Amino acid sequence: MKKGLLILSIAALGFAACNGGFKKGASGLLYKIHEDVEGDSIKEGDFISLNIIAKTDGDSVLYNSYEMDRASQTFVPKPMYDGDLFTAVMKLTKGDSATIKVDIDSAEKKGQPRPQGIKGKYIIYTVKIEDVIKKDTTKEQEFQSKIEAFFKAEGDRAKKAETPKLDKYIKDNSLKAQKYPSGLQVATLTEGTGVQPKPGDSVMVNYTGKLVSGKVFDTSLPEVAKKNNIYNPGREPYTTLNLVIGQGNVIPGFDEGVLKMKKGGKSVLLIPSSLAYGEQGMQGGMIGPFTPLVFEIELVNVVPGKGVATPVSPEAPKK
Known part of the structure; x- marks a missing residue:
C-alpha cells in the first residue's frame, strides 16, 4: 500500500x-x-x-x-x-x-x-x-534464522567484492602495485635509501588508514585527521607510530608491508581482509567483515634489534 x-x-x-x-x-x-x-x-x-x-x-x-x-x-x-x-x-x-x-x-x-x-x-x-x-513473535527462531542468513549473504557478497574493489582503487589512483603470495599488494611511491627492517627491529612510521571508498578512519598525522574530521584532541600529541615490527603487534598486512620497505620510503599497502580484520571485522568500529584496507605508509626510522619501542597507540591498526 x-x-x-x-x-x-x-x-x-x-x-x-x-x-x-x-x-x-x-x-x-x-x-x-x-x-x-x-x-x-x-x-x-x-x-x-x-x-x-x-x-x-x-x-x-x-x-x-x-x-x-x-x-x-x-x-x-x-x-x-x-x-x-x-x-x-x-x-x-x-x-x-x-x-x-x-x-x-x-x-x-x-x-x-x-x-x-x-x-x-x-x-x-x-x-x-x-x-x-519482519518481526514475528510467534516464530522467534525463524526470525533469528532469517537474520543469520542475511548476514551470511552479506558476508559472501563482501568477500567476492574484495578483489574488484582493490583493483578499482589501484586503477582509480593510477598505482603500480606488486602482489605477494599472501595477497598483500604494495605500491611504492618513494623508494627508500636506508636499511630495510627485519622482524624484531623497532620502526617509526607515519600512516594513514583508509577504506577503499577513500574514507580515512585512522592516521598518525594531525593535519590529515583534521582535514578528514576525525581529529581527536584526547589523542594529543599525534606522533609517529613506534613499534617492534614483525611481532604481531599490528594487523598482518601492516607488518608484512612495512617489512618490504626501506627507511625513508613511502608506500601504499593494499591489504585484503584476510590480512586485516577478516570475516569478523573490527568490533565496535567502522571496519566490517571482509573489508579490504588501504594504508599510506612512510617509514621514518629503523632501529635494528629488539629495542624497546614506544607503546603502540590505541588508535593503531592492531591485530
Whole structure:
C-alpha cells in the first residue's frame, strides 16, 4: 500500500508547498519521500538494513554509510518521542528512500540531549531502506534464522567484492602495485635509501588508514585527521607510530608491508581482509567483515634489534 507519514490537513499541505516539497510531521518533523514502494510499513522490532547519510542543516556530514562501504543494520526501536527519526522510518517499506529533517529544538524539549557542537535547527537524514526482516513473535527462531542468513549473504557478497574493489582503487589512483603470495599488494611511491627492517627491529612510521571508498578512519598525522574530521584532541600529541615490527603487534598486512620497505620510503599497502580484520571485522568500529584496507605508509626510522619501542597507540591498526 502507498504511505503518507501523516494524514495531512489543508494547512499542512500549504506548508509543504512552500518548503521544497517537504511535508510536516509532529514535533517539527519534516520529510520528503523520494521512492515510495508498495509493501507493509516497518514496525517496532523489525530488523532493517539501510543506507543513511546524516548532516547538519549547515551541510556538515555527521555520518555516511556509503563512505563506510556498507549499509547499517538495526532492530527498529520504539520511537523516543513522536517526531524522532524512527517515527518517520516506521512509515517506510523496503525499497523506500526519503529525506527526513529532525527538529533539534523539539527533540531537546522532549528530553533528548542536544548533540554537542551542532548548530542549526535540524539534523537531516537521507535514508534508503535496503532490506527488512519482519518481526514475528510467534516464530522467534525463524526470525533469528532469517537474520543469520542475511548476514551470511552479506558476508559472501563482501568477500567476492574484495578483489574488484582493490583493483578499482589501484586503477582509480593510477598505482603500480606488486602482489605477494599472501595477497598483500604494495605500491611504492618513494623508494627508500636506508636499511630495510627485519622482524624484531623497532620502526617509526607515519600512516594513514583508509577504506577503499577513500574514507580515512585512522592516521598518525594531525593535519590529515583534521582535514578528514576525525581529529581527536584526547589523542594529543599525534606522533609517529613506534613499534617492534614483525611481532604481531599490528594487523598482518601492516607488518608484512612495512617489512618490504626501506627507511625513508613511502608506500601504499593494499591489504585484503584476510590480512586485516577478516570475516569478523573490527568490533565496535567502522571496519566490517571482509573489508579490504588501504594504508599510506612512510617509514621514518629503523632501529635494528629488539629495542624497546614506544607503546603502540590505541588508535593503531592492531591485530
